Amino acid sequence: MNAITIREVAALAGVSVATASRVLSGNPATSPASRSRVASAAAELDFRPNAQARALRGARTNxxxxxxxxxxxxxxxxxxxxxxxxxxxxxxxxxxxxxxxxxxxxxxxxxxxxxxxxxxxxxxxxxxxxxxxxxxxxxxxxxxxxxxxxxxxxxxxxTTDGTAGIRQAVEHLAVAGHTRIGYISGPQASSTGRDRFAAFTRSVVENGLSADPALVYFGDYQAASGSAGVHALLGLREPPTALLVADSLMAVGAIASLHDRGVRLGVDLAMVAFDDIEWFALLNPALSVISHSVxxxxxxxxxxxxxxxxxxxxxxxxxPSELIVRASSASSASSATAGAAGTPATPPTAPTASHNSVRTH
Amino acid sequence: MNAITIREVAALAGVSVATASRVLSGNPATSPASRSRVASAAAELDFRPNAQARALRGARTNxxxxxxxxxxxxxxxxxxxxxxxxxxxxxxxxxxxxxxxxxxxxxxxxxxxxxxxxxxxxxxxxxxxxxxxxxxxxxxxxxxxxxxxxxxxxxxxxTTDGTAGIRQAVEHLAVAGHTRIGYISGPQASSTGRDRFAAFTRSVVENGLSADPALVYFGDYQAASGSAGVHALLGLREPPTALLVADSLMAVGAIASLHDRGVRLGVDLAMVAFDDIEWFALLNPALSVISHSVxxxxxxxxxxxxxxxxxxxxxxxxxPSELIVRASSASSASSATAGAAGTPATPPTAPTASHNSVRTH
DNA sequence: CTGAAAGCGCTTACAG
DNA sequence: CTGAAAGCGCTTACAG
Structure with a gap:
């Protein structure tokens, strides 16, 4: 850690510290001669200016x-x-x-x-x-x-206005006949948690769907709360037939829980998640998402x-945000048998069919 | 950016800068009286010591x-x-x-x-x-x-010694009858790229499998090179029936490419990837991985x-590293029809069956 | 326990 | 174009 200082560079170059500093910081008020001597001295000593000292003088730290x-x-x-x-x-x-x-x-x-x-x-x-x-x-x-x-x-x-994407998602699910959409929400202490929840609530009302408060689970944007949300929502006497999850990490937790329960995405339960993560397109069935540009x-x-x-x-x-439809939200409300695992499955939609989306991607 | 300095804290507390500094840095050589006066002055002014100045004096920066x-x-x-x-x-x-x-x-x-x-x-x-x-x-x-x-x-x-995991993976695939295992390698400029490749090569020899150099594709640990690797390997006149991928990002690219080609993991092609990423367990079929503890x-x-x-x-x-077997590597060499897409599928292994692994997890 | 003073490594008016 | 000097905000022997 015995760092080289500008003093040593100046000495080796045979100029003053001030001149060395000027050369090193690109100040034009320097002669070509001192420029080259300082440059080679600095190179020879492998001089790295101390950013602390530099910053102390009030300059930008970059x-x-x-x-x-x-x-x-x-x-x-x-x-x-x-x-x-x-x-x-x-x-x-x-x-x-x-x-x-x-x-x-x-x-x-x-x-x-x-x-x-x-x-x-x-x-x-x-x-x-x-x-x-x-x-x-x-x-x-x-x-x-x-x-x-x-x-x-x-x-x-x-920020992203999640409203458009969430509205599209709820409409998309409503059109498929879903009336009870479960929502795994972000924390209400965060603005995105509040805004997305508000958009969801509004869209549910606009589409005349169930506003049963038990359909909303409040998570914390971490995977474990997605699992907990699935547990809570699918444990309801009248479980939802579709699920909207407010971020990718909670979606991961939710999907893991659904796997464990033998609930088939896009067959037993429709699902859409907020955040377009590369991996979501690789799931089978691929996950429908609300996309925004990171x-x-x-x-x-x-x-x-x-x-x-x-x-x-x-x-x-x-x-802006927008819905990208993939196979995970292909199931209609009538085909949904959420929570009832073990029924011989119709195979999930083939991967090639999973790319019909609201937009091309 | 008009930051409060220790000078102002000292002035407000009615002590010298030296005393203020001592109190602030927890030096025991201070009287209770000055301790409390400096503390409240610092709080009142919302004083944040300038880490640059502190570091300049040679102290640790933490x-x-x-x-x-x-x-x-x-x-x-x-x-x-x-x-x-x-x-x-x-x-x-x-x-x-x-x-x-x-x-x-x-x-x-x-x-x-x-x-x-x-x-x-x-x-x-x-x-x-x-x-x-x-x-x-x-x-x-x-x-x-x-x-x-x-x-x-x-x-x-x-570092991780990938040898054990890779050997287990190759053996696991060899037992299922695979003789041509494709390998999407990391860059040979990196130690992990070299080590894992060497382990693969050795294991292939040990198990008497094909050492055809065309079965190895050298990627760069980024997703796109995983796609390119799949393209190259499945384009061979004699394509591999199993695939080992040297990191998670290339695995993501590979899986995306396989989806696009309609190649079914664990049915048409067996696959194992290095790195145990949470998401890999959620794929359907779940991905077999070589795990090490991050x-x-x-x-x-x-x-x-x-x-x-x-x-x-x-x-x-x-x-250490170790193999975790999941459904993606369930296919045997004889069942593999890699590259030949579109055949009516037997449904992928059910999620519940995908958790038989070398270790519990 | 306390204060005056030196100094960490740099930059920048200030003279020349 | 150049150098001597002051100073950025702090800490720490050095006296007391």
Missing amino acids: ALGLLVSDVRNPFFADLAHTVEQAAILHGYVTLLGNANERADQQDRYLDTLISRRVDGIILAPVGAGSDSIRSLIAREIPTVFVDRTIAGMDVPSV ADMGRTAVDLLLQVIDGGTPASVVL | ALGLLVSDVRNPFFADLAHTVEQAAILHGYVTLLGNANERADQQDRYLDTLISRRVDGIILAPVGAGSDSIRSLIAREIPTVFVDRTIAGMDVPSV ADMGRTAVDLLLQVIDGGTPASVVL
Whole structure:
């Protein structure tokens, strides 16, 4: 860890520390001679400027913080990837943090990022707001919310309007004759949890379907709660014949539980999940999903943040969602025998037939 | 960004900067009176010590860097999660970077982490070594390799020995009568790519199976190369009747391609993939996998790194692998009709039958 | 237990 | 174009 300092580079180059600094940071006020001498000295010593010291002088750090609510959620893994790629194009490196859907861990990361003086933070907030988040805003550290927002906080954001996709999904299921649609919801402490639940409730009413509150299970966006939701909903005296699940991780848990119970997707039970994860298309039957563009979300988040860093106050962006129909929602209400396992199966829809969708993909 | 400094805290508390610093960093040489006055002043001003300045003085930064080769690979997403949790237990925050399987991006992150003076780095190296990695070692920055190693670099590491799992897989397929096993390999520039390929080659010989070099396709651990591998292998005049895929992302691409071609897993073609990803158990038929413990790997990596940070020179750790048999590898060689799609299907093995495995899980 | 002072590695007005 | 010097926000011997 005996790091080389600019002093040693300057000495080897035979110039002052100031001149070395100028050359190293690309200041044009340098002679070609000192430029080449400093450059080769730095190369010879494998000099890496101490970012801490540099930042201390008030310069930009060219680092962004991205705090996602759960790295293991493929949606956020994809988001991390697109944010990172977009940031690199603008010369920024992305420090990724994982809140693990826990507010205390989020706050810890936020404090770390604040004290490390990143130039800005892209945050998928967990919970309803915290001192750390308020502190972020109060300090006017450039911040952008992504995927989720926090009520009452005036921060530019990129979110998905799930309404269209959820409405399409409910209609699609209603047309197939389903009247009792189970809903495994995200937590109501998160904006997406609330918004998607509200859209579901509205769509159910619009289509004249059962508004039985027992059809809604409130999960926490983690796989285990998807399993619990299936357990609860299929245990009802009048179980749903179709299931809408508010995110991919809960969908994974739900599917695992359905497998264990011998419930056949698209035969005994129709299912649609929010989030278009690559893997969902590979299931057999393939899973119908409500799709939104994680690539657009990531790129937009970086765009907005760079504007904020440059002193702008960009408007928030809302991205669309849409239903992609695959075989998992092929079953009609009358064919559904959810919970009754073991009946000799009609084979699930063939894979080739599973690609009839609302849009091409 | 007008951050509060310790000077202002000291002023409000009516003590010197030195005393404020002592209180804030838990130095016992402080009076109860100044302790309480500084504490309340800091709270009132929402003071966050500038980590840069603190680090500049030579103290530990309590930050770890974790550089994974691809965040979108569920294996590495899981690894990130376990590393993070283990690090938190020891008071460290983890700065996560994504090399995206590209050496240039890896080097960029490495430079960033070096210049930010993290206390240590856990690295899943991409490629065969680079100046940045050599620089890391030369500077004696505490470093640990995870999952992969680099030949000739004497760095403590945690890796999986894939040999046992791969041998079990090949034997399992040989017992079912398969003589032509296709192998979609990882890149030979990575240690896991080489090791797994070598284990495959050895097992093929040991079991007296076809060593036709056309049965091996060299991919790059990304999904697209799994698709390309299926295309190449099933296009052979004598296609394989079973497929072994060296990582989860290539398996995803392979499965997608097989779907498109109407090849039925576990019926027309047997398949086993390296990496036990939660989703693989949900496929229908469920995918047979070679499993290794990402949790052990993450925890061990943190353990080793902390030892290195404390000046130790811990021995490298090698973790075991094992085969988990599920329905995707149920087909025998005689039942296989790979490439010949469209034959009326016998229904895939029922989910309940898919859980007979070498170990319980 | 406390304060004044030096110094971590850099950058940037300020003179020249 | 260049160098000496001040200073970013903190910590830590050094005296007291």
